[in-house]
Every structure is written in C-alpha cells, then in structure tokens.
Amino acid sequence: MMAARRDFYEVLGVDRNADTDEIQRAYRKLVRAYHPDVNKDPGAEDRFKEISEAYAVLSDPEQRRRYDAFGHDFRQVPPHVDPADYARAGTRTSGGTWRSAPAENFGFGTDVDLDDLLGGMFGRRGRQRWGPVPGADQEAQLTLTVEEAYHGGRRGITLPGGRRLDVTIPPGVTNGQRIRLPRQGGRGSDGAPAGDLHLIVRIADHPRYRVEGRDIHTTLPLAPWEAALGATVPIDTPGGEAKLKVPPGTSSGRRLRLRGRGMRNPSGPAGDFFAEVRIMVPATLTDAERHLFEQLAAASRFDPRRRP
Template sequence: MAPRRDYYEVLGVGRNADADEIQRAYRKLVRAYHPDVNKDPGAEDKFKEISEAYSVLSDPETRRRYDAFGHDFRQVPPDVDPAEWARARAGAGAGGQRRQARPGDFGFGEGVDLEDLLGGMFGGRGRRHWGPVPGADQEAELTLSVEEAYHGGRRTITLPGGRRLEVNIPPGVTNGQRIRLGGQGGHGSDGAPAGDLLLITRIAPHLRYRVEGRDIHASLPLAPWEAALGAAVAVDTPGGEAKVKVPPGTSSGRRLRLKGRGMPNPRGAPGDFFAEVRIMVPARLTDEERRLFEQLAAVSRFDPRGRS
C-alpha cells in the first residue's frame, strides 16, 4: 500500500497557508478532479484524497492536531495537548536508546512508546498502568451529492481499514454538518467504551446546482421573448419540478426566488431556491426569425447601454 501523502502536499499549499488559500486550492482541485467532470479512472480516488485533506486542514483545531501528530492524530486521545506532546516527545528521545520521534511519525510501533510518552507528560516514570481509557472520537468525511443531501436516506460507507457501516443521513444536511455515530470510534482499553465516529458532510460540486447554506442556486435560461413578455417556466429543483413566474422585462442576472424550495430543515424553515436568469439567443436564425428581429430592431427605441 502506498504511503499516505501529506495533506498540504495534496492541496499544493505550504504549511503556513491561511484558510483562504486552503479553500482556493481545494475549489480549484475539486473542479479538476470531481468524478462528474473528470472521467479519468483515477479521478475518484484523487477527489477523495483532496476532500479528506481539505476536511482536516479547513478546521483550525483538527489542523492543529494534524500538524502535531500527523496522520495518526485521530488515534491520540483528545485531551492530549499537542504542546505537551511535543515536549514529551523530545524527552523520550533524550535517553539515546530510542530514535527520536519526528512530527507526523506516530505509527506507535516504530520506536515510539506511547505509554512512556504519556507517562513522561504527567510526571510518571517508565511504564505505568493507566486503567480503563475510553476510546477516542474519530472523524471521517462523507461526500454527498446535492440530491443525497436534500433527500437523505440510507448509505453504506467504507472507512479506512475496510470497515463498512450503514449510515442514516437525515434530509437537508448542510456542508460541514457533523453526523455522530455513537460507539463507532476508537476502541477503549480494559473494557472502557468506544469513542464516537463523527462524519463531516461535504456537498460535492454539482453541474446544475450551487448550495449556499440551505439556499440552492441554479441558472434559468430564457428566450428573449420570454424575458421581454413574461412567462411561467418549469425549473428543475432537487425536490422535483417547480414553476417560476418570470415578470415582463426581466434581464439577465435577475434572481427569481422560490420560497421554501431549498434544502429542507428538520428544525425550522427550509432554504429557498433561486433561479438566476440567463437570456439565450438562437445560434442560427431562420429567415422568418431574422426578418422579425430586424423588424424589432427597426422599431424599438430600447438602448441596453443607456446612451442618450
């Protein structure tokens, strides 16, 4: 199995990158590698790797722990402070018998004794018995399409290590929302309970929809006469077809709101759906269409550039 790449390397940013730089890098890579756009056989694995890296580096606390503990940060108990860990790690290497641990080098079995390190942090000497220790909470990313996030439902996921779980996704989950699965995290010791698994939802880019919070945006192509005269136009939403009323004199860029047709909200009002007008013209005109457009041009006093 190939070693996991550093998350900063995956996103192509430096370790001192700020949140905006990380987000820009993520969006650029998603547009290039999303499986709906990129049909290369390796694009899906690349997309998952990018999404995992972003889920860790976009959260300040998770990023802090990743910087301290590397890829094994989810295995380190949450109450272990990275600064204390770094001091203990340096002390563990001072005896000269063990290889000094390096940042991100925590396989626990390659020369670093976890019990000795933790013992040194809290004043212990050598090995000691800690008693039952509850399992650590773990995190994993769950990428959903807009339709899956809208409708919810059952989903089978595969976790690192090949473990498969059936997950019940509630309707209307939003980007970054956490779904807690009790007892599915790290194993406890000496009979202590397991930790929880936190699934962080990520809504994948969509060819038609753009999700902002609980609001959904989509383009609405209109013919010139529909925009000029007004019309009732069918529009596809994740919840099914809806009708939007186009007022006469509508121009490109106008947003037409369908109240309550955005993402569902189990605890309150749903989001809205916004149809953003784009006026389209025929690529090729028939003789009759050309004649009528020329007649309109001759009689109309409308100046779209506002010149007097």
Template sequence: MARDFYEALGVPRNASQDEIQRAYRKLARTYHPDVNSDPGAEDRFKEISEAYDVLSDPDTRKRYDAFGADFRQVPPDVDPSTWAQARGRARAGAGQAHGGPFTYADAEGIDLEDLLGSMFGGRGRRGWGPVPGADQEAELVLSVEDAYRGGRRRITLDGRSLDVTIPAGVTDGQRIRLAGQGGRGSDGAAAGDLYLVVRVAPHPRYRVDGRNISVDLPLAPWEAALGASVVIDTPGGEAKVKVPAGTSSGRRLRLRGRGLPNPRGQPGDLFAEVKIMVPDRLTDEERRLFEQLAAASRFDPRRGS
C-alpha cells in the first residue's frame, strides 16, 4: 500500500494549502535527483510530488479525504457516506471470512464493482449491462530537460509497465492520453483512458513559466561594464548571450525561441538574468586596480550617475 499522502509530506490532515506548499518545496529541494545522488532520492521525490499534486488541488484533495487510496477509481457521483457504509460492510464480511479481526490488507482484495453494487440495492454493474471503464489520472514527473526534449519513457503504474511518448516541449499541467489504459469495462465494454498529468520538477538552475525559461547569468564587474559575449547552458545545449556594455544586476536578456519548444506554434523564450559577482578574495594586483578605479571613477551607484 502506498504511503498516505499527508504522511508523505509530513503535514497533518487539517494542514492549510500554504503549509502543504511549504512542506513540498522543502522536501523537493532535499530529494530532487539533480541535487541528491542517494539511490532512494528519486523514488522519494516521485512520492512527494504525487502527494503534492493531489493535496494542492482542493477538489482532488476533497476526493482523497473522502475515498482514500481509491479516489481515482470511485465514480464522481458516488456519495462518500454511502461509500463508507459499503466499505464497512465489505470489511466486516472479510473479517468473518478470515475468522478473525479485519485488517487493512483484507480491504485490498475487495472488488470495486461489488462495492458499487451494494450501494444500489444489490444491483452490481454487471446487472446494468456493459459499462465502459472509467478514465483515470496519474502524475508524470519530468525534469526540465526531459520536458524540453521529449522522447520515449517506460513507466510502471499499478504493477503495469507502459511505454509513453512524451512530446517535445510539454508544459506543467499538460495531459498525455494513453487510450484504453484506464479502468476496465464490464461485460466486454471498452476500457477507459489513462491521462498522465505532466509535472515539471523544480530545477536547481532553470525556472519555468509556461514555455519560458529563466536562468541566472553570473557576470564579472568588467564584463557587465564593458560588455561581453558569454556562453550559457540551456536545456537545448549551449547558447551565446551578448551582454551590452553598462549592464546592471537584475537585467533580463532575452534569447528568443530558446525556451520550451511548441509543436503547434511559437516556442518559448529563455531569459538570462544578470547577477554581477565579485571575487571572494582579491590578489594584490586586483586590489590595486580596483583602488585605482575607485579613485578615478565618478560613478555613484546610489545616485545612478
């Protein structure tokens, strides 16, 4: 059984949305595979990402609170109290069949169709004729680089291995449809579809907003003052940025079309945000030159002239 989502994030069940977000960000910074090489970090990151995806959406969180681990399989029109009563009866029956107290493990063998049938006066789904399978959702966590490139990936979901084609330039929240991989239909009816909801994971270097990507551009004081041509890393490979003379920290330099690709339109842009850096320690020669500059310059950064 998967760990409870609240437990995965380390928050109480009455946690506010802000508390859930803060807990996720703290854990993501710790377990992101790009910053944590521990063999179990990636699985832990996927776990907290799935928990955050469910609990950060008020409607999905409400269904999770009502139906627990079954929230994706229960049809939307089922009343939570009726569901709880039906499960209680099923658990009691499982306990009697085992000749002892009921445990949660017994509940894992309960047939969802039998439960739904007990909710409606014993009329199971099979008694209604063929019923198509329900559509289902799951989360697909991608790095910025994977979202940029796309490609094929094999995922494991509920014990099944599925091959997924990821379009180049997928964005956070985009859904990838896997036809016929959702809930099973009854009496020969078609299975539902599985929708993979893309979540672009936090990245130590890149910040993604839609299709636009931002990245810090560290510059030496003389590069900012005199201008320079600087090579930076982007998800699509190296790119050159022309830094105009007189550039200050905080200036955003745009590289058009170097953001996430868009198969149906304009790609996003990449923004290099300037951060002027100074040496932690100066050599004697560097100190002498800076002192000469300080004596010769009339520039006052607090007056802007």
C-alpha cells in the first residue's frame, strides 16, 4: 500500500498560519540540513525533494490557498468547485488528502454510491455507464541547469515512451516547482479531453553555484592583499558579471551578499547572491614575493590563533 503523503506544513515544520517569512526561514534551515551536496544519508535526496515541493506550494499564495482548501488533491479538483462543498464531501486525513464523507451528509440517504455520484467532480474515474472518461494527470521530472532555471526559455524534452514536447520554462523556476502543461497527460476515452502533465523541476548540481530556494551561493577566491586591504572584484552570476565590494580585513568564511542577484521571481522579490570568501596563496613564490611576505611576517603583530 502506498504511504500517505505528509502534510506540507508538517514537512516544513511550520504552523498552518505561518507567514511567508516563517515558511522561507524554515525552508532554508531544512535545505541546509538535507541538500544532497551536504547530506550523504541515503534518504536525504527524497527528503530534499519533499521539502522542495512543500515550499514550492506554500510559498505561492494561489497554490497555498488551493492546498488549504483541498489538500493534496488541489491539482485535480476543478477550479469551479467550491471549497465549502468539497469540505462537506469529505474530511482531511493527516496526510493532507481527503476521504469521502457518508452519503447522508448530502441528504441522499445511505443507498447512494457516493463515489459514483461525485466521481466527475473529484477526479475519480466513473464506471463505464458514465460515458467519456477524462485522461489522468501525469507527472515527469524536468532537470535544468542553474542558468536554464534562471533565464527560462524553450526546451525540448523526451517523455517516457519516446514522446517529445517543446516546453516553455518560465524564468526563475525553483527546485520542486511544477510546470503544468494542459492536455498533455494521459489520453481520455470516447472523445474526453486528455489530462494535464505536471513537470517537476529539479535543478542539477553545478560546478560553481548552489541554489537554496531563490538564493544562489558560490565561493569567492581572494588574494591575501585583496582580503586585507579591501577590493572591488568581478564575480560571475547566472545573470552576468557583477562587481562585488570586499571590505578591508575580510577573512575566509565570510559571506558577502549581492541583493537581488539570486534566482529571479516573476511574482515577488528576487533571491540574493552569496559569495563565501576563500583566501588563496600562491602555490610557489617568486623571490620577490617571498621577500615581501618575509617582510610582512617580521613587521606584523597579527596572530590568527589568538583567541579574542
């Protein structure tokens, strides 16, 4: 038996009344703990996908509203269904899904087959006598590079079974986000429309960037004199080259931020771009460099191992 899906609020560990900032803070904390790049536990990747899907829904006001109304069925319930009618038709389980209420809740008595009565409204498949049956919704994974997710654009994909589609990727998609392709799912019968295809976005590992929500992280190599004296240095971002100001006295491990240079967001503020400093020294020194470093060592009273 398939395990019930966990409630998205439970996945993120937040109250159902949590605001957007609370949801984002919880997501960032969990991503740092379960990102496959940092957590090698065999179950970390599945947990990361679960966290990403929950955040993609709860951080979007419209998807959250429908999820609160319909639970995990929110993608299958037609837009015209009234949440109050749906609530009278069933009760939410602990997994965020719904089960049918007794038929007498609708005033039809106990001899009515509620599944037959409501099959069309709630996505269940009616029996043969009900005529044409709409196609089932389907899911597929869409793996993107950081740059593809940032810029969006057109992309050809091959689905299981060999079917090819050209997909429009909106700019700024995030891990776990779904792209809905109407009428590209399972075929309907007797002339009924096909179901929808939901592409679940996965952002692939990148040699330079790490994505957390809409924030992008990278490392910034600095020469010792740039870190000590301060500098303005060029840095690559998915949106192009930017200039980053390094304050004097910067040590390895310090995070510098470029506001709004993270992942784009069509419906709100963009994420931030973070660069973690790594101070680099030459693997080999020229005679002049060695002489200068020896002069610095003799003149400096700085002790990096002294406790404050």
